[in-house]
Amino acid sequence: MPIFTFPDDAEWDDELRAVVFSVEVGEYRGQIRVPRSLFQSLLPVSPTPEACVEAFHLERARFEQAVERRIRERRLSPDGNIDLSIADLKQ
Numbered sequence: 001m002p003i004f005t006f007p008d009d010a011e012w013d014d015e016l017r018a019v020v021f022s023v024e025v026g027e028y029r030g031q032i033r034v035p036r037s038l039f040q041s042l043l044p045v046s047p048t049p050e051a052c053v054e055a056f057h058l059e060r061a062r063f064e065q066a067v068e069r070r071i072r073e074r075r076l077s078p079d080g081n082i083d084l085s086i087a088d089l090k091q
Helices: 036-042 049-058 060-072 086-090
Strands: 011-013 018-025 028-035
Touching: 011 049, 018 049, 018 060, 028 036, 028 060, 036 049, 036 086, 049 060, 060 086
Parallel strands: none
Antiparallel strands: 011 018, 018 028
């Protein structure tokens, strides 16, 4: 079973309007993007960038599990990274 590593580097990206963080497994190193729209689905109010990052940290294990599943299923974005959706968290 591959060993997934998630560096503690989550941050808000203004250009992407998303929380971005990294994953490493074997030789693969990718960027995970969690759009603000996903956090709008999870939170009761329209979240600020700071609230998105905070929500990510509160649910970090859930996001990491979704990333592991996507990598195992080889469901990467065309650029080799991962764009999470609400459907990924509901699996």
